[in-house]
Amino acid sequence: MLVVMKPAASAKDQSAVVARITAAGCEVNITEHEGRTLIGVVGEEVPPDAEQVSVMDGVEQVMSVSVPYSRASRDYHPDDTVIPLNGSSIGGNKILVIAGPCSVESRDQIVETAIAVKEAGASALRGGAFKPRTSPYSFQGHGRQGLEWMAEAREITGLPIVTEVMDVGLIEMVAEYADVLQIGARNMQNFALLHAAGESQHPILLKRGMSSTIEELLMAAEYVLSHGNTRVMLCERGIRTFETFTRNTFDANAIPVLKALTHLPVVADPSHAVGKWEYVTAIARSAVAAGADGLIVEVHPRPAEALSDGRQSLTPQHFVDMMEQVRRIAAAVDRTA
């Protein structure tokens, strides 16, 4: 921590800052530069809270030299975390492809889709039983019934299930059926949910909030990790910007940056990232080329009848094409898909 004093700070201001730091058991190192006094915090003790110091008289700013997450960082765990998943895994050489409809709409719809995506090469099945919808008047999902239909699809295809949990009170029920609990973008900073997800010890797919920074995503993961649940995969699903032609802006930068900062596997969601099915395959290729460990893609047998996200859903035939293209890109970065 480095405290930068204002040019006009008094000796008394400076003494108060020094006293605050030494009271915390740290030592100070005082220098002058560019007309300002800089008070460096030295030693191994935990320094005082940066925000508190920042409001002391005469303080211009407080700079922090360390990252705020620890368990999520590569410094803490240099090797890639690999998460096993019903015979498949994520974080290793093979790219995990999770595919399925936005919403589970019927027993037949989810089973039909599961069979199709399995055949095309997907390794896991997505589908929502509890749906976060902007409008209270939109379809909200089939709830437990939807989970049961997904379980049936798993029994038939062997594909592990990825599904969203929106509330602490539902974790137990959803965990009974799901192989991976998805925490959606709108809940990335629902700290009660993150806490409970950590305690569940279930694999977690944590989506980046639509206006969350990379650091905030890692801090959200830290909530889960701090409960000893290390099976967390992060998901870049597009962020909100001024661009309106696409649903979100796919932040391709986030993929190599996350791979450098953290040991956790990184998944990309090209469907939400671009929001129009005709561009999904290009973004899937782009994500794998950037270094993603997995993809989560919306597929629906009949997008024009989908109860949600039809605009961004691939048909099974489009998905077959996507898989072929993704496999070629994977090979070009020495991986498989």
Place this chain on the structure above:
Amino acid sequence: MLVVMKPAASAKDQSAVVARITAAGCEVNITEHEGRTLIGVVGEEVPPDAEQVSVMDGVEQVMSVSVPYSRASRDYHPDDTVIPLNGSSIGGNKILVIAGPCSVESRDQIVETAIAVKEAGASALRGGAFKPRTSPYSFQGHGRQGLEWMAEAREITGLPIVTEVMDVGLIEMVAEYADVLQIGARNMQNFALLHAAGESQHPILLKRGMSSTIEELLMAAEYVLSHGNTRVMLCERGIRTFETFTRNTFDANAIPVLKALTHLPVVADPSHAVGKWEYVTAIARSAVAAGADGLIVEVHPRPAEALSDGRQSLTPQHFVDMMEQVRRIAAAVDRTA
């Protein structure tokens, strides 16, 4: 709803769209313009889902002519909603000022602050017992103990209590103590929480998500209203933009826009909106001048010791000054504060 067909759409594409619309009981009105066929949806029946139609072959775009919220709109309820609150109220001529610390830190801290803000003219007390924090290692609030201290402060000062509820499972406990349940920016699209807040029939202070549009804020309010709970106040607390000098960007536009679109009272939070105490008073003035019905402001007896948000907290003396300035602005728009 207006369906714009691509210039290259076939007669078959067009027939399929028409069939879809008439199957929903609506009628169509077909015209040609600028090289495109436009299919207008006519009649009083609910048209087919716009997103589904948008993926049909030959469709270029689907335009919607109506707003997606109803109970929140001025069309539905032309008069201002006034919410009574322990002798005070919000939504009428007098501007409701809610003040207090970010976190309830101790019995003495909250009582001392409550007495000070009451004296300066605040009409309600804010304070967090359950705190959403970016880091799992930061102070998370005193929980029920904090609520009890707030209740004691209310008993002493008469100020009604505004406090955040972060999870469905805590609504019952928080509602036992609080006069107003605050739903924080990070939970604006926690639909399970909105649903439960609606069912609680408690007054709700709903903060705008940091990257939520005005329309999404109104849709979140619609979740609460759709359960018959009409006591909802909306809060503009700054949005996330590229600007880094301030914590958020105060969207002053949102205030007159919300006042035009909805009958619900509109509160501004200058503390979070700008994030540095020295600018809070200017933003409070700005908000009232723009038409806000209320302010929610962070006040702490000793900001340099605050466990959270010290950087943006006014001291009681600063708050006295703020109230004086706000009262003058209020008078200039024919209101009181």
Place this chain on the structure above:
Amino acid sequence: MLVVMKPAASAKDQSAVVARITAAGCEVNITEHEGRTLIGVVGEEVPPDAEQVSVMDGVEQVMSVSVPYSRASRDYHPDDTVIPLNGSSIGGNKILVIAGPCSVESRDQIVETAIAVKEAGASALRGGAFKPRTSPYSFQGHGRQGLEWMAEAREITGLPIVTEVMDVGLIEMVAEYADVLQIGARNMQNFALLHAAGESQHPILLKRGMSSTIEELLMAAEYVLSHGNTRVMLCERGIRTFETFTRNTFDANAIPVLKALTHLPVVADPSHAVGKWEYVTAIARSAVAAGADGLIVEVHPRPAEALSDGRQSLTPQHFVDMMEQVRRIAAAVDRTA
């Protein structure tokens, strides 16, 4: 400047950084904290370029402790700069109101508007003769003819003229007619134009770029100031965000922040900031309450016939109302308008 070394940096890496700093004539101060070596740069010499040091082996980050602008800062010039303008002035107690049409469309239109806004209390006339338009097929302005019509309006009303200059090659011609040269948002980082505007020694109205930070706006002003032209007024005109209901997002925070960081006068443009005429008066009030020294407002005798920006133009009657409301707010902050 403070150089933070990576935990894994070698002694050789550290020596190279130290050598680079001492080669520039500065001294270093080395301390250890939180597992990292910190190299503080000490002394009065100009330190080496921060970006260059940031790519040296073993360097994690380089922190800067000083602001990059100097002539624009309050430290450099503590008192408010007041710019005289044909009998009026900006930067003093009285709020300067600049009003007029987006485009000068005809001799009669500009004269009629000038008379109307003068009568309502405006102190300067705006109007565009050279128009930046998103489409090459839109009306681009009447050029020199428009300037002549503005000059005629000035002769009749006495109002000084504010008009945009879009290109270095036009500065001479525009400066022949205009009292204030406006540099538009799209040209805020047209450095050739800023350079020439500095050399012109003409008063400058510098609009903030639609995605420029406050610091970048001050750096743009620094370009003009560095040529000895100190008559620069800054203009907050709304920034681009994800919100689509309004044309831009009025960054009210920028007003008190600019007033604290710089001595230059600050103008607000409520017309562009919100983009719909029905909200312009509320934003004008908000800007003055936040501390703006001036307003620039679009007024057109018949907005439904305006060749540009009709959607955000006040009629003369609306402008009369706005002035009355603005005067009341101005009085509430001990100013006049």
Place this chain on the structure above:
Amino acid sequence: MLVVMKPAASAKDQSAVVARITAAGCEVNITEHEGRTLIGVVGEEVPPDAEQVSVMDGVEQVMSVSVPYSRASRDYHPDDTVIPLNGSSIGGNKILVIAGPCSVESRDQIVETAIAVKEAGASALRGGAFKPRTSPYSFQGHGRQGLEWMAEAREITGLPIVTEVMDVGLIEMVAEYADVLQIGARNMQNFALLHAAGESQHPILLKRGMSSTIEELLMAAEYVLSHGNTRVMLCERGIRTFETFTRNTFDANAIPVLKALTHLPVVADPSHAVGKWEYVTAIARSAVAAGADGLIVEVHPRPAEALSDGRQSLTPQHFVDMMEQVRRIAAAVDRTA
């Protein structure tokens, strides 16, 4: 064009709108839906200005059904535009790689870099002689001298030159040396410059503004195209968002979207898009996988001595690695590099 009337619009309001439309030679088609009157504009005549109609009494909104650019669109020119460039070309199967330093710093630096990037497989040389810099106190480029050094590097290596022109007054001089005139992000809406670039008939590399939409980029291209200069390549170089870890956010979506909307070649600039050299190769791979026709990459022999952009510059050895990886991705999408 479709005019949506407010529910409260009067018959008189409606008549006025109809009169305005018919006065323009268009016909109207009036229907009722969801409580609103919709006035469709029919026929082949140019409809009245949408913004003007939007301010007429009783009008809620005006929807447009056509895109505002024409020459830039695929509808206008369905085949890919291929631009020849000194024996190379862009827009065909082979990906054009443009490489070189941010600034031309000396004769030796540009020649050394040109030889190195040529050897590694680059097909064009970039380098700035006139530099847009945020600070007036930063290095501004060597001007004509820099252009001469670039010409010498071209003579030695045969690589065509891409260099920025920042002002209308410099086009003639820069065009004397350059094979491609680059228009920088900060000048994307410098309409005087776009106009002159169109008239120059020189190949243009048009960078997307840091907060410009895809549509605005196409409208800027339209300025150039409208002068008959069809040799325009578009460049995605990252947009400004709330994320601060990276310099910009690479909008990977823009690449397939632009390829669908326009026939013009699309270049990606991974250096500016991510801003830190260690991630540039991943973003280059990502861009090619998404469908980019070209790359423009910053390479400097000694980034720690670069006068600008050292933080994001590859060394020649890094560039060799990048080219190898890009070639593999190119092959995976059936292209070469």
